[in-house]
Amino acid sequence: MTTQLLNGNLLAKEIKNEISNIIEKKILNENKRMPHLGIILTGNNSSSITYVNNKIKECKNIGIQYSLIHLPINTLENKLLEEIKKMNRNPYIDGFIVQLPLEKHMNQDKIILSIDPKKDVDGFHPENFGKMSLGMKAFFPxxxxxxxxxxxxxxxxxxxxxxxxxxxxxxxxxxxxxxxxxxxxxxxxxxxxxxxxxxxxxxxxxxxxxxxxxxxxxxxxxxxxxxxxxxxxxxxxxxxxxxxxxxxxxxxxxxxxxxxxxxxxxxxPMTRVMLLKNTLMAALNNRK
Missing domain, CATH: 3.40.50.720 (NAD(P)-binding Rossmann-like Domain)
Known part of the structure; x- marks a missing residue:
């Protein structure tokens, strides 16, 4: 049997072009600010650092703004919660992610619950997960x-x-x-x-x-x-x-x-481009 490979690189490129067209039409042409993605990274996990760097690269390629907060290993949980609170309140950040996995001393559920569901572009907050389960509009993982x-x-x-x-x-x-x-x-x-x-x-x-x-x-x-x-x-x-x-x-x-x-x-590559798509959705929601 001939096996057809599903080319995620090619599809991601097509979708990035679609996102760029939407940004040009609905944001740039209306003189609105560019979408802005926040990223919070803790520790020195090499895989997490690679994932975050790839996400930043995708943002640069498409013109989406980004802010990276890289907290050192053994950062106290309260410090991470403070940074999340800042991003929740920052009107210039449309959506943000906390890169998983977290350090072992962190309570992952507590951290996810602290993210504003309207900015949860990873789609992990129970409000978004529940809406997805019910077929409602939400950020999907x-x-x-x-x-x-x-x-x-x-x-x-x-x-x-x-x-x-x-x-x-x-x-x-x-x-x-x-x-x-x-x-x-x-x-x-x-x-x-x-x-x-x-x-x-x-x-x-x-x-x-x-x-x-x-x-x-x-x-x-x-x-x-x-x-x-x-x-x-x-x-x-x-x-x-x-x-x-x-x-x-x-x-x-x-x-x-x-x-x-x-x-x-x-x-x-499809995971990364879907994060950009969710960030664009958050930006458009914030522009209404």
Whole structure:
């Protein structure tokens, strides 16, 4: 079977052009200030620093303004809450993110709850998550929105299909399961959520029309675990012995899947561009 790769780099470029056109039409032509994204980073986690640098690079490429607050390792939780409060109150920052994961001494739920839902462009606040669950307008988590957009732009049918999600995190697994199953023009998939503790996981993956893998284990999904013609979305990214790997064993799945996202160049660039899209949405909401 010929496997078509789902090119996230190409799609992200198209969407960035669309965002630029909206900015020109609805912001620059009306002499309004540019969208402004705030970023709060704590500690020295190398992956987090890389993610933040990539986000800043995307902002620069598209002309979105940004502010970065980088707090040192072992910063007290109250100091982080103070910085969040400042961004909540700053009228010139349309939306902001607190880069995860946080230091172990931080209460992640408390931090997320302290973010103004109207500025929560990561889509992690319970108000946004709840609205998404109910089909209301909200900020959707960027990775989940990126996955849905890839499937939609490549015209991959999900209506009536069986989707198996591997992973149950609030960042990917839970939100994408909601978005895939919602009663919407692009939804109505039957979703099964599995994870690393699921017994006989192959029983589920072999039945799946679409598999979304966000389990955080390199090369977890093997070709023998899928049926021929399945659509496979790989959300994982790992630096292993100077090689970038995903959660999918790419070479064993390639040739069995009908569609497959590469790593890198698949969901990663789509996640970043969806954050820009959410920031633009926040800016337009603030201009009303």
């Amino acid at each position: 960027a990775t989940a929105l990126g996955i849905l957009t890839v499937l939609e732009r490549y015209k991959i049918q999900i209506y009536g299909k069986h989707t198996v999600v591997i992973g149950r995190s609030r960042i990917v697994g839970r939100p994408i399961s909601i978005l895939m199953s919602r009663k919407n023009y692009f939804g109505n998939s039957t979703v099964t959520i599995t994870h690393s503790k699921t017994k006989n996981i192959e029983f589920y993956t072999k039945q799946a029309d679409i598999i979304i893998v966000a389990v955080g284990i390199p090369k977890f999904l093997k070709g023998k675990m899928i049926k021929k013609g399945a659509v496979v979305i790989d959300v994982g990214i790992h630096n292993h012995e100077n090689k970038i790997l995903g959660d999918v064993d790419f070479y064993s799945v390639y040739g069995r899947a009908s569609y497959l996202t590469p790593v890198p160049g698949g969901i990663g």
